[in-house]
Amino acid sequence: MKKSSVEVWLWLLLVMYPHNPKTRELLDHYDSAEELARAIRDGECPGVSDSERQRAASVRSREVRQIMEECASNDIRIITPDDDEYPVLLKNIYCPPVVLFVQGSLECLKDEVSLAVVGPRHPSDYAVKVGTMLCTQLARLGTVLVSGLAVGIDTVAHSCAVNNGIPTIGVLACGHLVNYPPENEQLKRRIVECGGAVISELLPHASVEPRYFRDRNRIISGLGVGTLIVEASTRSGCLLTANHTIDQGRDLFCVPPRDITMESCAGVVPFLRDGAIPVFDYLDIVHEYMYHYFSRLDEGTSASRTDKPQKRQFKPSPAAAPTAVNSANRQEKPAQTAPALSEEKLSALTETQRLIAKIVEKSPGTADEIVILARMPYAEVAEVLTDLEIADMIQLTPDGTYQLKQ
Numbered sequence: 001m002k003k004s005s006v007e008v009w010l011w012l013l014l015v016m017y018p019h020n021p022k023t024r025e026l027l028d029h030y031d032s033a034e035e036l037a038r039a040i041r042d043g044e045c046p047g048v049s050d051s052e053r054q055r056a057a058s059v060r061s062r063e064v065r066q067i068m069e070e071c072a073s074n075d076i077r078i079i080t081p082d083d084d085e086y087p088v089l090l091k092n093i094y095c096p097p098v099v100l101f102v103q104g105s106l107e108c109l110k111d112e113v114s115l116a117v118v119g120p121r122h123p124s125d126y127a128v129k130v131g132t133m134l135c136t137q138l139a140r141l142g143t144v145l146v147s148g149l150a151v152g153i154d155t156v157a158h159s160c161a162v163n164n165g166i167p168t169i170g171v172l173a174c175g176h177l178v179n180y181p182p183e184n185e186q187l188k189r190r191i192v193e194c195g196g197a198v199i200s201e202l203l204p205h206a207s208v209e210p211r212y213f214r215d216r217n218r219i220i221s222g223l224g225v226g227t228l229i230v231e232a233s234t235r236s237g238c239l240l241t242a243n244h245t246i247d248q249g250r251d252l253f254c255v256p257p258r259d260i261t262m263e264s265c266a267g268v269v270p271f272l273r274d275g276a277i278p279v280f281d282y283l284d285i286v287h288e289y290m291y292h293y294f295s296r297l298d299e300g301t302s303a304s305r306t307d308k309p310q311k312r313q314f315k316p317s318p319a320a321a322p323t324a325v326n327s328a329n330r331q332e333k334p335a336q337t338a339p340a341l342s343e344e345k346l347s348a349l350t351e352t353q354r355l356i357a358k359i360v361e362k363s364p365g366t367a368d369e370i371v372i373l374a375r376m377p378y379a380e381v382a383e384v385l386t387d388l389e390i391a392d393m394i395q396l397t398p399d400g401t402y403q404l405k406q
Contacts, residue, residue, distance in 0.1 A: 002032035003082040010064045010078070011037055013098045015055045018201045019215040021095040022047065033082070070204055076176050077102045089114070093222035093248050097201035101176055103188075104197030108167035109223065113289050114144040116224035116245070118217075118238045119153025119231045124265065126258045127231035128156060134228070134255075135160035137282035141293060144169060146223045148216060149184055149198065153230050158187055167196035169223055173216040175206035217241040218248075225289065226251030228279065232267030239267055242276075252276040253285055287375045290355075339404035345393060352376075356384045357404075360394050364403035 012033060016023045026045065030036040039045035040056045048056075071078055079086050079100040087109050090096050108114075117135060119127055131153050135145055139161045147154040149170035161168035170191055174180050176198070188198050201219065202212065217240045221227045227245040229252070232238040245252045254268035254276045272278055279285060286293050341361050346354050359365075359373050371381045385402060388394045395405045 002034070004033035004037075004080075006068065006078050006080060007061070007064050008034045008037050009080040009082070009099050010067055011059060011061075012040075013203075014059045014063065015040060015052055016098065018097065019095060019218075020098075023098055024095055033080075067203065070177075071101065074177065074204065075103055076204060079106070087223055089225070090219065090222045093218060093244075095218065096222070097219060099201065101200045101202070101204065102197050103176060103199075104192035105167070105195060106169070106197050106199075108144050108195060108197075109169070112142050112144045113292050114146055114169070114224045115285065116146045116220045116227040116241065117153065117157035118147060118220065118227065118229055118241045119156075120233065120236060120238070120264075121150055121152035121154075123152050123156075123231050124258070127153060127255075127265070130255055131156045131230040132160060134230070134279065134282050134285075136164065138285065139164045139166040139168075141282075141286065142166060144196075146171065146220055148173065148213075148220055149181070149188065151181055151183055155184060155187065156230075158184075158191060161196070162187070162190045162194045165194060167191075167194055169196055170198045171216055171220050171223070172198060172200040172202070173212040174200065174208045175202045175204040176200055177204040178207055180208050213237060214240060218244045221245040221250060222248055224250065226253055226285070228253040228255070228285065229268050229271070230255050231257070231265050233264045234267045235263075236267045242268075242271055251288055253279045255279050283372065283375070290373075339406055341393075341404065352380070353384050353387060356381065357388055357393060360388070360402050361404055364401050366400050367402065370402060 012023060015037075026036055026047065027033060030039065036045065040048055040052070043053065068078065070076075079102050081091060081096065081098075085106050086100065087106060089109070090100075115138065117131070119131060123131070135157045139145060144167055145157045145161045146169040147157040149155075149158065149172060154170075158168050158170055168191055170188065172180075179185055191198055199219075200206070201215075206212070214237070217237065221241050221244040224245075227241055227250060229238050229242055232242075242252055242254075252271060254272050256272065256278050257265040257268060260266050260269055268276070277284060277288065339361075341357055346357065349357060356370065356374060359370055363369075363373065365373070367378070367382060367385060370385070371378050374381055385394065389396065392405060394402050396402055
């Protein structure tokens with residue numbers, strides 16, 4: 001599709017309104033947004049309603065300029081599907097936003113795993129505790145947490161990210177210039193300062209309406225490779241987000257309810273029954289995107305599944321100071337480079353052997369630690385480790401750690 005100006009996309013937004021599936025359907029039949037806008041304006045576009053035709057006749061370029069000036073004066077950027085910064089994940093959903101109004105940066109979505117996190121506005125103590133634990137651990141691995149900036153679990157998710165200096169994305173159900181919820185005004189600023197973004201598909205002065213919350217949910221799930229439901233009642237709006245997640249072909253994660261007989265937390269039960277991934281700690285999520293997280297694992301998923309990840313550091317034992325004679329006679333040894341797996345060696349392995357070998361390469365550890373990272377039965381991991389030792393690819397050090405052979 002040919003690129004069009006921001007003015008054209010804003011004109012389409014004013015005429016077709018946000019969350020109008022027809023807009024995307026019509027765009028598929030034209031070479032650009034500009035061609036579609038011209039066809040609508042000239043009355044040559046079939047499928048346009050009478051009210052849309054009336055708006056097309058009444059919207060003036062002056063209105064578009066006023067929106068652009070107001071956004072510029074409030075540090076709100078206008079991102080369209082023609083822009084490289086428009087999230088790829090969002091382009092691939094049903095009814096993607098025609099325009100994104102953005103405060104902050106969306107660059108964090110390009111390099112990291114992004115996960116939508118949703119839950120009630122009035123969560124139980126259990127949900128707050130579990131949500132804080134999971135979001136903190138995921139944030140420390142660089143995960144971009146996406147949520148709706150509401151009070152409750154949304155606030156927990158965003159706060160865990162910014163408290164650890166990690167970008168997070170907040171999706172509004174109103175315009176940027178509407179202070180809702182007022183409790184999170186400072187949190188919005190912290191999100192932007194931390195390298196994340198606050199976004200909306202609505203015009204800056206759009207007020208809070210119930211339907212906007214329903215529409216917003218598809219964007220929250222659409223920005224993540226998966227969605228985590230921390231807690232949900234049987235009537236929770238989180239269930240709409242869960243359904244969007246499934247429709248978008250993304251992964252659905254659910255924290256098992258603390259009591260399946262309680263209506264306030266049993267909303268996830270049908271999803272768990274139908275195949276949603278149960279989450280007991282953050283490694284249940286990490287495992288699904290293991291290949292991306294390889295670069296993070298050497299920063300420490302420790303033997304304890306719930307400990308704070310810490311970077312494994314080699315601490316040499318203290319040695320006696322060398323004498324002058326020894327210092328003079330000893331030749332300085334060149335630094336050894338860390339061993340690495342060659343493509344030739346990897347090509348000779350089975351898929352399971354490659355997985356274990358890469359774990360050992362990225363995060364040398366004990367058999368127990370490797371079992372946790374691989375999420376495989378101990379007996380199977382032990383057999384593969386033995387095979388890799390026989391193949392002379394890894395070695396067991398005196399302290400019980402497996403590492404690549406020098």
